[in-house]
Amino acid sequence: xxxxxxQGVLVxxxxxxxxxxxxxxxxxxxxxxxxxGHEAEPxxxxxxxxxxxxxxxxxxxxxxxDHEAVCTVIDAADEAxxxxxxxxxxxxxxRRTPFLQIDGDDWREVLEVNLTGMFTVGQAFxxxxxxxxxxxxxxxxxxxxxxxxxxDYAHYNASKGGVLQLTRSMAVELxxxxxxxxxxxxxxxxxxxxxxIAGGMGPGFADRYARERIPLGRVxxxxxxxxxxxxxxxxxxxxxxxxxxxxxxxxxxxx
Numbered sequence: 001x002x003x004x005x006x007q008g009v010l011v012x013x014x015x016x017x018x019x020x021x022x023x024x025x026x027x028x029x030x031x032x033x034x035x036x037g038h039e040a041e042p043x044x045x046x047x048x049x050x051x052x053x054x055x056x057x058x059x060x061x062x063x064x065x066d067h068e069a070v071c072t073v074i075d076a077a078d079e080a081x082x083x084x085x086x087x088x089x090x091x092x093x094x095r096r097t098p099f100l101q102i103d104g105d106d107w108r109e110v111l112e113v114n115l116t117g118m119f120t121v122g123q124a125f126x127x128x129x130x131x132x133x134x135x136x137x138x139x140x141x142x143x144x145x146x147x148x149x150x151x152d153y154a155h156y157n158a159s160k161g162g163v164l165q166l167t168r169s170m171a172v173e174l175x176x177x178x179x180x181x182x183x184x185x186x187x188x189x190x191x192x193x194x195x196x197i198a199g200g201m202g203p204g205f206a207d208r209y210a211r212e213r214i215p216l217g218r219v220x221x222x223x224x225x226x227x228x229x230x231x232x233x234x235x236x237x238x239x240x241x242x243x244x245x246x247x248x249x250x251x252x253x254x255x
Contacts, residue, residue, distance in 0.1 A: 003235025005030035008057070008081030010074070012036045012064060012121050013091030015046040017191035018141070021222035022088050022229045027054030029230055031086070034077035036062035038091070057081045064091045064117030067124075074124045085136040086233045087125045089118050092141055092159075096197050099154045107155045114159035119166055122181075126174055135178030137233045140167045142183040144248050160185075164244060171242030180241045182232045187248025188213075189220040215250035 009026045013019040014035030026033050027050060034057040035050070037043035043059055050056045057080040062073045078084045092114045095106055122138055129136045145153055146160035167183040174181055188194065188209060198205045210218050228247050231237055246252060 001029055001230045001234030001236050003238075004086075004230060004233065007031045007086050007233070008078070008084040009033045009086040009088065009233070010036070010077045010081070010084055010125065011088040011090055012062065013038075013141075014059070014088070015039070015042040017193055018186065018189060018222050018225045019088070019090040020046055020049075021226040022090060023050055024053050025223065025226035025230050026086070026088070026233075027056060029234075030054065032057045032081040034080050034084075035059040036064075036073055036077075036091070038063060062091075064121050065112045067120050070120050070124050074121075074128055078128055083132070083134065084125065084128060085134060087122065087136070087138045088229050088233070089122050089125075089138060089140045091117055091121070094153070094156050094193055094197065096152050096200070097155070098152050102155055110155040111159050111162075114156070115162040115166065118163055122166075122170060126170070126177075126179055129179055130177050136180075137237075138170065138174075138179060138181045139229055139232045140170075140181070140183040142167070142185045142244060144185050144187045144246065144252055146183075146185060146244075147246075147252060167244070168242050175241055180232075180237070182237070182240055182242065183244045184225065184228055184232070185244050185246045185248070186225045186228075187220060187246070187251040189222060189225055189247075191222060194219075210249075213251055213254060214248070215253060218249065220247060220249055 009031045011023045014023040015037030142163040143160040171181040
């Protein structure tokens with residue numbers, strides 16, 4: 001993508017699934033990439049895998065709910081990348097629980113990781129750019145669940161809906177600083193997280209879901225979402241700001 005080579009990129013939640021694919025894609029684009037993850041072993045594995053793909057700047061463990069830790073990691077990533085300019089604000093979790101069974105702890109954890117964590121990382125990143133008088137791009141990870149209410153995911157749906165409004169608000173305030181902010185809304189993507197959830201839905205769930213709900217007839221690949229990350233961060237999207245890009249194989253087009 002035009003304008004990505006040499007950019008300093010932070011990928012939060014970059015140790016598996018879409019985040020790992022995004023880190024790989026940014027490396028292929030010639031970026032300096034720094035990744036974070038919540039668990040030590042997946043982070044170590046991701047760093048080993050990504051190390052041969054390009055100019056990997058490093059990675060650290062991070063709980064995006066911890067404001068002090070977020071600021072520390074932003075500083076470390078900025079130094080390692082010789083100046084951050086792109087944030088793939090990707091960290092998130094999902095739980096499948098019927099609305100009547102969600103307890104307060106589950107509700108708070110999903111909202112704290114998916115929404116408050118996205119705010120915390122995005123704010124710290126934006127503050128770093130503004131303090132350094134740098135322009136850049138932030139891409140927040142939302143979901144098609146932000147655009148419709150899927151059963152058994154009330155906490156997840158609410159968190160991702162909040163991400164869209166957060167994205168719009170960030171765009172309104174950060175545009176004057178030359179920081180573009182957009183969101184991605186993937187549909188059903190083949191990730192370890194979704195595989196784990198599908199395992200409790202019976203054999204062949206993913207194939208049935210694709211046949212019944214996705215016009216292209218298959219689930220998405222992580223590299224397809226990574227390509228959207230790269231596009232929104234690149235100069236190809238230089239006038240794309242405050243909006244969402246849906247990557248769902250036509251799922252939302254179904255009545």
